[in-house]
Amino acid sequence: MTLTKVVGAFCGALLIFLLGGWAAELIYHTGGGHGDDHQQAYVIETGNDEGGAEEDTGPSFEELFVAADAGKGERIFNKCKACHQLEEGANGTGPYLYGVVGRDVGSAEGFGYSGSLSAVADVWTPQNLSAFLENPAGYAPGTTMGFAGVKDMEDRANLIAFLDQTDGDTYEVEVPAAAEEEAPAEEPAEETTDAEASEAPANDGAAAEDAASDEAASQEPASDEAAAEEAATEEAAADDSAGGFADVVAAADPADGEKVWRQCRACHKLEDGANGVGPHMAGIVGREIGSVEGFRYSNALQELDGTWTADELNAWLEDPKAYAPGNKMSFRGLRKEEDRAALIAYMQSAAE
Template sequence: MTLTKSAGALCGSLLVFLLGGWAAEAIYSTGGHGDDHAQGYVIDTGADEAEQEPAEEDPDLAQMFASAEPSKGERVFNQCRACHMLEDGENGVGPHLYGVVAREVGSVDGYNYSGALSEAADVWTAEELYAFLENPAGYAPGTSMGYAGLSKPEDRVNLIAYLDESDGEDNIEIAAADTEASGAEAAADEGMTEEAVADEVAVDEGSTEEAATDEATTDEGTTEEADADEATADEGMTEEASTDEAGADEGATDEAVTDEAASDEGVSEEAATDEGGSEFAQMVASADMDAGQRIYRQCQACHQIENERNGVGPHLVGVVGRDIASVDGFNYSDALAGLDGNWTLDKLSAWIENPREFAPGNRMGYQGLKDQQDRANLMAYLQSVGN
């Protein structure tokens, strides 16, 4: 009986495992076995949608600061409370953040800063804080701040807006002013476009009327003259026209060849002057300056091109061909000040495409302009206005 019971228990256990395997297969799969065995339930991880999503465009800081929400920034600040205080003079693991916007870097009394911050920036402007909060270690290599950073641009903007309220003063005036300036510039551009269209229509209309009048007068005079002395005039006009036409064609051909040769020579010399006529320089030569002007609006928060006045960044008057880090009165980072040469079109393209890769450790917080045609359009506009 003992042997019979043991065999029955073993067979019962095998039956349970077989039934369990059958039930699991019925729940989690469908179809037959072998190569045609299909999965019955697929967990959607969102990986396919993530691959199809287009790359996000670089944010417009002026507009983002204009629509910032300090109340949301207060919730983001909860991540900072472990190390920072908002009360004036109350240092913790990190320095207090009272009045940090527009405050000089490394200026809190009684706090021992690392040297990396002083090398990265001079003043905590809204733009500098925006870049620093994204990746402190990448912005200031060697900093003692161990925070990983805020990846969402909205969180950084809202946090900076909240910190700006700590001392009761509005120190993000650049962003607000640039937003208003962008609107005014857009309105001015629209007005100029309408005026240009009206002028063009008027010129075209006047030219058409004048051409019609001249043509009518010429035809009438020619007809009368032909009627008065048709026999001799026709013969004389034919000979004279043939002679004049031959001479004119020959002269026009010579002149065209001369002008074309001079033009080609000028283009060749200009191309040779600009890095031997690089591919990017040729793109700039045929670029859309109006499109470049629209792209330049991303730069207005920090740079001036209408006058030689420095802002958050140096002015861009005459930037094409200018020596690198050569603007008087602007305090450049060591990363840029250590570069030799001048701002050629190719160097400007590489710089604007990825500022951090071109000069690691520089203070420019711009993410970069990835599209080459956009960079060519921007260079064409800067060259036409600033040079």
């Protein structure tokens, strides 16, 4: 009897299960898979018949990196300080990060790597660093780095921009060209009627008379302009005789200097009176050394005389420690002359 009861209970449960499936099929049946040809009850219009609109992914990493704020990156670096140092050769739990941007992977002397990094990349380009910092364990499985990662791409760009300025040699990133917008079609030139053609000589004559009157008027201050030009030429010649670096600055592109400026804006501002970690750079060219009000200079700079000419700034930016031994500026300098010239040209243009 017990066995009969168990079998009966099992059959009853199976019957209930089958009846439940049959009832659900009647209620929720969509016609798929049984040869029925039912139409969908209604269609939601999306406005795109070709598979949906392409999502706006925002700016690329390259665009964010070019416009990155090294000052913000320095604050993000606080997450890294427990394991990494910025001084060359100062390894800790992790390898030192001085000059890491553009450095060969696994090349920090004296640090024992896990070996998983060299399997996925050869050089720490900004793009490779971004991918690694986003998810270290996912980028290089087996790495001993336990950091969870920096998920925000803009934060990664700022952090890498800060690390990029540690050795004074910035890494140039090529921004992918955006899709060119179609130029608006040029309007067809209006046909000139016979009446307009007949009026043209008269208009030309009037224009000639206007030109003649303008020329006569311009001849009056010609002597003053010539004198001014001559004075400017003499002043330029005097500047040229002072040194050749001024010519390099004059030929430099301020737009290139704006990129180099990324290394400076963590400590300096271009607004007059806006001191930060360092003094403001407004009107730096031609300004007396150590003369910014409200900023406390080191004794090394206070003892210097003279003004910040292009040549003086060139020597200072190349090697601040050698120019003024004992100064508090930790920046190691810009090794490339063209970078120094472009930076000075940019600071001059910003002050105008």
